[in-house]
Amino acid sequence: MEIFCQDVMLNFILETSAYSDYFSYIKKGLAMENEFLQIIRQRRSVYNLNDKINDKQQQILNLINESVKYAPSSFNSQSARVVVLFDEQHHKLWKITHDCLQKIVPEPKFASTKAKLKAFDAAYGTILFFEDETVVSELQNKFVLYKDNFPVWSEQANGMLQFAIWCGLAEMKVGANLQHYNPLIDEEVRSTWKLPPSWKLIAQMPFGGITQPAGEKTFVPLEQRIKVFW
Numbered sequence: 001m002e003i004f005c006q007d008v009m010l011n012f013i014l015e016t017s018a019y020s021d022y023f024s025y026i027k028k029g030l031a032m033e034n035e036f037l038q039i040i041r042q043r044r045s046v047y048n049l050n051d052k053i054n055d056k057q058q059q060i061l062n063l064i065n066e067s068v069k070y071a072p073s074s075f076n077s078q079s080a081r082v083v084v085l086f087d088e089q090h091h092k093l094w095k096i097t098h099d100c101l102q103k104i105v106p107e108p109k110f111a112s113t114k115a116k117l118k119a120f121d122a123a124y125g126t127i128l129f130f131e132d133e134t135v136v137s138e139l140q141n142k143f144v145l146y147k148d149n150f151p152v153w154s155e156q157a158n159g160m161l162q163f164a165i166w167c168g169l170a171e172m173k174v175g176a177n178l179q180h181y182n183p184l185i186d187e188e189v190r191s192t193w194k195l196p197p198s199w200k201l202i203a204q205m206p207f208g209g210i211t212q213p214a215g216e217k218t219f220v221p222l223e224q225r226i227k228v229f230w
């Protein structure tokens, strides 16, 4: 609504102003900014997912490729690794998670855990995010001064990649959420998909068609979170 009003106002200015070239320039800038912000707003944790993604498989793979390639990393180390699980492979992951959790969650509580896992399993696919620890330790050895920072920066960079992909999926109207069943499932995941031992699992992102959008979100007032100095 807010964006719509802005657009209407801008169009009015554009049509009536003698400085239409100038306003057209401004409008272009704002439209681009709005598009970007709209996607950021659109990204939510969507838990009610299905396996209907309307032939978006290739588009999703393209998004993952481009995000992995272009997301930033400290010293351009590019230590993030990704595994994409579609169809049966995706179901395998949630079976592994189910079996691992069943061993440790007390029986009375397992029903709710099981329901949660069933919802992830109902999605179309899952993206697994890793960090290659070999790359991180090489950097630690090379730049001893920053030794303690590299593991932190590696996780931060992985988060940026997760956010890029999460937003990209939202833009395609594909719902997703972020899970952390690591390190519980690490060994099984590594052996099932024969992954290098240096790949450390960071997060799991199930994605799919949206059967129910995310609920209301509350916000801490921005004045408490941002300070601006001119």
Ligand SMILES: Cc1cc2nc3c(=O)[nH]c(=O)nc-3n(C[C@H](O)[C@H](O)[C@H](O)COP(=O)(O)O)c2cc1C
Residues within 6 Å of the ligand: 043, 044, 045, 046, 177, 178, 179, 180, 214, 217
């Ligand atoms: C670093 C990080 C870890 C998160 N871990 C989980 C998780 O393990 N399980 C989960 O259901 N949601 C997880 N979330 C999702 C948050 O709960 C969610 O982003 C937050 O409540 C805001 O809701 P929104 O994503 O709809 O904007 C995580 C989010 C972030 C950024």
